[in-house]
Amino acid sequence: MSDPRITPPPPERMPPASKDRIRVELRAATHSSQGGGTPTRTR
Amino acid sequence: MRVDKETLVTQPHTEETDEALVEALHGGSGDALTTLFDRYADAVYTYCFRRTASWSTAEDASATVFLEIWRGRSKVITSGGSALPWLYGVANNVCRNATRSSHRWTRARSRLPLPQSEHDHADSVADRLDSERQMASVLAALAGLSQPEQDVLALVVWSALSYDAAATALGVPVGTVRSRLARARRRLVIAVDVPASSGPAQKDDHV
Numbered sequence: 679m680s681d682p683r684i685t686p687p688p689p690e691r692m693p694p695a696s697k698d699r700i701r702v703e704l705r706a707a708t709h710s711s712q713g714g715g716t717p718t719r720t721r
Numbered sequence: 722m723r724v725d726k727e728t729l730v731t732q733p734h735t736e737e738t739d740e741a742l743v744e745a746l747h748g749g750s751g752d753a754l755t756t757l758f759d760r761y762a763d764a765v766y767t768y769c770f771r772r773t774a775s776w777s778t779a780e781d782a783s784a785t786v787f788l789e790i791w792r793g794r795s796k797v798i799t800s801g802g803s804a805l806p807w808l809y810g811v812a813n814n815v816c817r818n819a820t821r822s823s824h825r826w827t828r829a830r831s832r833l834p835l836p837q838s839e840h841d842h843a844d845s846v847a848d849r850l851d852s853e854r855q856m857a858s859v860l861a862a863l864a865g866l867s868q869p870e871q872d873v874l875a876l877v878v879w880s881a882l883s884y885d886a887a888a889t890a891l892g893v894p895v896g897t898v899r900s901r902l903a904r905a906r907r908r909l910v911i912a913v914d915v916p917a918s919s920g921p922a923q924k925d926d927h928v
Contacts, residue, residue, distance in 0.1 A: 683862045684909065686879055687852040689729045689767035692780065697762055700784045704758060707791050708751025 729763035730805065739804040746794045754794075757804055758787050764880075765808050771879055772816035774856035776849050782819045786812045800889035806882055810890035813872050863909075870905040873898055 737756065745753035765786055769779035789811050790797060800806040863871050869891075876887040877898070888895045 681909075684859055684874075684878075686771045686859055687855050689763065690770070690776075690852075691729060691763045692766040692783065696780050697758075700762070700780075700787065701755060701758065703784055704754055704787055704791070705751065707788055708754055 729767060730761060739799050739802060743797050743799055743804055746790075746797055749794070751791075754787065754791050757790070757808075761805055761808055762787075764805060765812055768809055768812050768875070768880060769816050769819075770852075771856060771859075771875060772812070773820050774853050774860055776853065778816075778819050782812065782815045785815045785819070789815065798889065800886040801883065803886070806876075806886040806890040809876055809880060809882070810892065813875075813890070817868070866905050866908055870901050870908070873901040874905050877902055 739757075739760075742753045742757055746757070762783060766779055766783045769782040769786070770776055773779055773782065786808060790808065793811075797804065797807050863874065866874065872891060873887060876882045876890055877884065882890065884895050884898045887898045891898065
């Protein structure tokens with residue numbers, strides 16, 4: 679993209695500790711039920 | 722393992738395609754969700770940052786995206802063999818909600834004393850603040866665009882999705898993606914280089 683006004687910073691990796699935390703959350707969600715919780719409208 | 726430098730998508734170790742993973746997801750496989758997370762966490766994290774200008778919000782939003790993928794797993798589809806467009810589509814909605822919440826949080830946080838950063842982390846904290854400022858300035862420049870126009874710009878220009886993939890992400894016809902992008906570009910009144918990989922559908926769409 680040529681215009682710096684609308685050029686975002688380069689992509690970054692998620693910190694490994696954050697990935698680990700989210701993996702734990704995902705494992706809990708997939709093991710606990712068919713998804714669990716109250717779904718929010720996302721699609 | 723190979724990583725795409727633009728999207729930070731981690732290429733799979735195995736022969737397992739996104740289509741196979743999505744099919745497994747439809748059948749309730751938590752392992753499929755974890756594999757999709759390992760493959761696309763960095764791409765979704767970056768996308769969420771670009772929509773919110775906050776790394777911490779992006780982290781929480783990324784977690785929510787994958788939890789929402791699990792909750793709505795029966796509806797997930799691939800586009801061009803990739804699950805990423807669908808993930809970005811969910812991220813659009815999650816980030817919209819997250820941004821509303823973060824405005825409330827930011828107001829509350831502004832009343833608290835500033836935390837003292839550890840010296841060891843000073844550089845990385847400064848880098849993160851710099852990129853957040855840069856991103857906030859980019860989002861401010863786009864403030865004149867409607868939300869749907871910003872969505873298309875983020876998907877096609879920043880994330881290099883094809884028009885077809887962006888249409889899948891947004892749940893709209895391809896023609897709508899084309900017209901929204903054309904409108905966004907006219908409004909910005911600047912030259913935006915749409916990636917050549919966006920496919921033949923855009924060849925006659927330059928404004």
